[in-house]
Amino acid sequence: MKLAMQYLGDIEGIGLTQSIVFGITFAFFILILYYVMKTKTSYYTGISEMPLDDETDKTYSEKELRNK
Amino acid sequence: MTMENQIFKYDNKIVRLFLFATIAYGIIALIVGLLIALQLPFPRLNFSTSFLTFGRIRPLHTNAVIFGFVGNAIFTGIYYSMQRLLKTRMWSDFLGRFHFWGWQLIILSAAITLPLGFSLSKEYAELEWPLDIAIAVVWVAMGINITGTLLVRRVKHIYVAIWFYIATWTAIALLHVVNSIEIPVSFWQSYPVYAGVQDAVVQWWYGHNAVAFFLTTPFLGLMYYFLPKAANRPVYSYKLSIVHFWSLIFLYMWAGPHHLLYQALPDWAQTLGVVFSVMLIAPSWGGMINGLLTLRGVWDKVREEPILKFFVVAVTAYGMATFEGPLLSLKNVNAISHFTDWTPAHTHIGGMGWNGLLTFGMLYWIVPRLWDVKLFSKKLANTHFWIATIGMLFWAIPMYWAGITQSLMWKEFNEEGMLAYPNFLETVTQIIPMYITRAFGGLLYLIGFLMMMYNLFKTMAVGNFIGDEEVSAPPLQIESEKRVAGETIHSWLERKPVQFTIWAVIAVAIGGAVEIIPMITIKSNIPTIETVTPYSPLELQGRDIYVREGCYNCHSQQVRPFRSEVERYGDYSKAGEFVYDHPYQWGSKRTGPDLARTGDINSKMYKSASWHFNHMLDPESTSPGSIMPPYPWLYDTKLNNSSLERKIEVMQFLGVPYPEGYAQKALADLEKQAQKVAAGIPNAEADTEIIALIAYLHKVGSGISVQK
Numbered sequence: 001m002k003l004a005m006q007y008l009g010d011i012e013g014i015g016l017t018q019s020i021v022f023g024i025t026f027a028f029f030i031l032i033l034y035y036v037m038k039t040k041t042s043y044y045t046g047i048s049e050m051p052l053d054d055e056t057d058k059t060y061s062e063k064e065l066r067n068k
Numbered sequence: 069m070t071m072e073n074q075i076f077k078y079d080n081k082i083v084r085l086f087l088f089a090t091i092a093y094g095i096i097a098l099i100v101g102l103l104i105a106l107q108l109p110f111p112r113l114n115f116s117t118s119f120l121t122f123g124r125i126r127p128l129h130t131n132a133v134i135f136g137f138v139g140n141a142i143f144t145g146i147y148y149s150m151q152r153l154l155k156t157r158m159w160s161d162f163l164g165r166f167h168f169w170g171w172q173l174i175i176l177s178a179a180i181t182l183p184l185g186f187s188l189s190k191e192y193a194e195l196e197w198p199l200d201i202a203i204a205v206v207w208v209a210m211g212i213n214i215t216g217t218l219l220v221r222r223v224k225h226i227y228v229a230i231w232f233y234i235a236t237w238t239a240i241a242l243l244h245v246v247n248s249i250e251i252p253v254s255f256w257q258s259y260p261v262y263a264g265v266q267d268a269v270v271q272w273w274y275g276h277n278a279v280a281f282f283l284t285t286p287f288l289g290l291m292y293y294f295l296p297k298a299a300n301r302p303v304y305s306y307k308l309s310i311v312h313f314w315s316l317i318f319l320y321m322w323a324g325p326h327h328l329l330y331q332a333l334p335d336w337a338q339t340l341g342v343v344f345s346v347m348l349i350a351p352s353w354g355g356m357i358n359g360l361l362t363l364r365g366v367w368d369k370v371r372e373e374p375i376l377k378f379f380v381v382a383v384t385a386y387g388m389a390t391f392e393g394p395l396l397s398l399k400n401v402n403a404i405s406h407f408t409d410w411t412p413a414h415t416h417i418g419g420m421g422w423n424g425l426l427t428f429g430m431l432y433w434i435v436p437r438l439w440d441v442k443l444f445s446k447k448l449a450n451t452h453f454w455i456a457t458i459g460m461l462f463w464a465i466p467m468y469w470a471g472i473t474q475s476l477m478w479k480e481f482n483e484e485g486m487l488a489y490p491n492f493l494e495t496v497t498q499i500i501p502m503y504i505t506r507a508f509g510g511l512l513y514l515i516g517f518l519m520m521m522y523n524l525f526k527t528m529a530v531g532n533f534i535g536d537e538e539v540s541a542p543p544l545q546i547e548s549e550k551r552v553a554g555e556t557i558h559s560w561l562e563r564k565p566v567q568f569t570i571w572a573v574i575a576v577a578i579g580g581a582v583e584i585i586p587m588i589t590i591k592s593n594i595p596t597i598e599t600v601t602p603y604s605p606l607e608l609q610g611r612d613i614y615v616r617e618g619c620y621n622c623h624s625q626q627v628r629p630f631r632s633e634v635e636r637y638g639d640y641s642k643a644g645e646f647v648y649d650h651p652y653q654w655g656s657k658r659t660g661p662d663l664a665r666t667g668d669i670n671s672k673m674y675k676s677a678s679w680h681f682n683h684m685l686d687p688e689s690t691s692p693g694s695i696m697p698p699y700p701w702l703y704d705t706k707l708n709n710s711s712l713e714r715k716i717e718v719m720q721f722l723g724v725p726y727p728e729g730y731a732q733k734a735l736a737d738l739e740k741q742a743q744k745v746a747a748g749i750p751n752a753e754a755d756t757e758i759i760a761l762i763a764y765l766h767k768v769g770s771g772i773s774v775q776k
C-alpha cells in the first residue's frame with residue numbers, strides 16, 4: 001500500500017479538468033453498464049432479429065429458387 | 069388486439085439513384101487516387117498544368133472518396149435499410165430527390181472548384197463557403213426526411229443501426245457548422261473566423277470526427293443491418309451494441325487533438341486527446357467483436373459467400389484501424405509516425421478495407437434484390453474480393469515501410485552529432501520504390517472495382533427492377549407517450565426518436581465543448597509574441613496563392629520540439645506565431661520539408677528570393693531529384709488585387725490589427741513591396757503571382773527570427 005501511495009504521489013499534472021473529465025466519463029460508463037445489466041436478455045431477442053424480418057428477402061428467395 | 073396489415077410500397081428508386089452515384093464517384097475517386105499516387109514517383113504526370121497538380125487534385129481524391137463514394141454508399145444503405153427496418157416508405161419522396169440531386173450537385177461542384185484552386189485548405193473541409201451552405205441545406209433536408217420517416221414508422225422499436233444513422237446526422241451537422249464559420253471575401257474565397265491554434269483545434273476536432281461520424285458510425289449502422297442479413301443470424305449481442313453505441317459516440321469527440329501532438333497546442337488539450345484515443349479502443353473493438361461474432365456457427369458460409377468475405381475483411385480492417393488509431397495517438401509512437409506515409413497507410417486500411425469492402429459487400433447484396441435476380445457471377449465477385457484485398461495490402465504495406473524508414477532517416481544523427489541525412493530529398497528518393505508499389509496496389513483495387521461494375525451491370529441487365537416494392541405490415545400501435553410499467557429509461561428512448569436524438573446530441577457535444585470553448589475563450593492558452601506582425605498585403609496575397617495551390621498537402625508549417633527537427637528546420641513552433649493565420653497551414657504530411665522557418669534568416673530553411681524563383685519554375689534546377697511539380701503559371705499570371713481591400717477589411721473584422729483605413733492604402737504598399745522583391749531577382753516581373761508567393765515564404769516564421 002505504501003509503495004502504491006508513493007507511486008501515485010509521483011504522478012504529476014493531475015488537475016481539476018482531468019478529474020472532472022474522468023468523473024464524467026466514468027459515470028457515463030457506469031450508467032450504460034447498469035442499464036444493460038439490468039435489462040433481461042429476452043427483451044432484446046425479438047428486437048435483434050428485426051433485420052431478418054423482411055419481405056424483400058422472401059421475394060428474392062423465391063426467385064432464387066426458381067433460377068436454380 | 070390484432071391489427072390488419074396495411075399495404076405500402078418501399079421506394080427503391082431512391083436507393084437505385086444513390087447506388088449509381090456510389091459506383092460513378094467510386095470509379096472517379098479511384099482513378100484520381102491512382103493518378104496522384106503515380107505523380108509522386110513520376111512528377112511529370114502533373115503535366116505542368118495547374119488543374120492537375122498534386123496539391124489541387126489530392127483534395128479532389130479525398131473529397132471524391134469521402135463525400136462522393138462513401139457518402140453515396142451511406143445514403144444507399146440508409147434509404148434501403150431504414151424503410152425495411154421501420155416498415156414504411158421514406159417520409160418524403162421529394163426530400164429524398166432533393167437530397168440526392170443536391171448532394172450530387174455539391175460533389176460535382178467540388179470536382180470543378182478544387183482543381184480550379186477554390187479551397188479553404190482545411191483537410192476534408194476544403195470546399196468554399198457557397199458549397200458549405202449548400203451542404204448544410206441538403207443535410208437538413210436529409211435530417212427532416214429521416215425524422216419524418218421515424219415518426220411514421222410501423223414498428224415500435226428503433227433498431228440499433230438507425231441509432232448510428234441518427235448520431236451520424238446530428239454529429240455531422242454540428243461538426244460542419246462549427247468548422248465552416250467563415251467570412252467571404254469573394255464568391256469563391258473566404259477566411260475562417262478561427263486563427264492558428266484555434267483553427268487547428270477546430271479543424272482536427274472536425275477532421276477526426278468526420279472520420280468518426282461519416283466513415284465510421286454510418287458504416288457501423290450498415291454493419292448492424294447487412295451483416296446479420298447476409299449471415300441470416302441476429303447480431304451477436306444486442307446489449308453489447310448498446311454499450312458500443314453510447315460509449316463510441318461519447319468518446320470520439322474528445323480525441324481530435326491527437327492529430328496535433330507535439331505541436332503548438334496547450335499540453336492539457338494534447339493529453340485529453342491521447343487519453344480519449346486510448347479509451348476509444350474499447351467501444352471500437354466492442355463493435356468489431358459484435359460484428360465478427362455474429363458469424364458464430366456460420367463461418368462455413370464465409371467460404372461460399374463473397375458478400376460475407378467482404379464483410380469479414382471489412383470488419384477486420386475496422387478492428388485493425390481502430391487498434392492502430394490509439395497506437396498512433398501515443399506520443400512516443402506519434403513522434404515517429406506523424407507527417408510520414410504511416411498516416412495514409414492507416415487511413416487507407418480504414419478507407420479501402422472498412423469503407424470500401426463493406427460497400428462492395430452491400431452493393432452485391434442490394435443489386436440482386438432490387439433487380440429481383442441472382443447475381444450475374446459469384447465467381448467474379450470472389451475474384452473481386454481477392455484482388456481488392458491483395459490490392460489493399462500492396463497499397464498499405466509499402467506505405468508503413470516508407471513511413472517508418474523516412475521517419476528514422478529524419479531523426480538519425482551521425483557520430484559527429486550532425487544529421488545523418490541533412491538533405492531532406494535523400495529521405496524522399498529512398499522511398500520512391502515504395503511509392504511505385506503503392507500505386508500498383510491502387511491499380512489492383514481499381515481493377516477489382518471495374519470487375520464489380522461489370523458484374524453488377526450484367527446483373528441489372530438480366531433482372532427486372534422493382535421501383536416501388538409492395539409490402540404489408542400492421543400499423544404502429546400507439547402506446548403511452550410516457551414510460552409504461554416495467555419499461556426502463558433506455559427502452560423508452562428506443563421508441564422515442566426525438567428524445568433519443570437530443571440525448572445523442574448531448575453525448576457528442578460534451579467532448580467538443582470541453583476542448584474548444586477554453587481554447588477560444590481563455591487567452592493564456594495562446595501566449596502572444598510581440599514580434600509577430602500581421603501579413604503585409606503582398607504577403608497576404610502570396611499566402612492565398614499558397615492555400616490555392618494546396619501546398620499544405622506536402623509541406624507542414626510546424627516544427628516539433630525534437631532535436632532532429634530543430635537541427636533541420638530551426639526553432640520549434642510556438643502557439644503565438646499563428647495568431648494571424650486564417651486558415652492555419654500546419655499540414656499533416658511532409659512529402660517535402662517543413663516550411664515553418666522559410667522566413668527565418670537564421671534557419672537552414674531560409675533560401676534567397678532567386679532560389680525560390682528558380683525552384684518553383686523548375687524544382688530540379690535547385691534540388692536535383694526533387695519530386696515537386698513545377699508551377700509555371702505563377703510566372704505568367706498577374707496578381708489579382710481586385711478583392712484586396714475586402715481581404716484587409718475581413719482580416720480587420722477578424723481581429724488582425726491593421727491600422728484604420730489601411731484597406732484603401734494596401735494596394736500601394738503591395739506594389740512597393742513587389743517592386744522590392746522583384747528587384748532582387750533577375751528577369752522577374754513585379755506584378756506576377758510568384759513574387760507574392762516568395763514574399764509570403766519570406767514572412768513565414770520570421771517573427772521569431774526578429775526576436776533573436
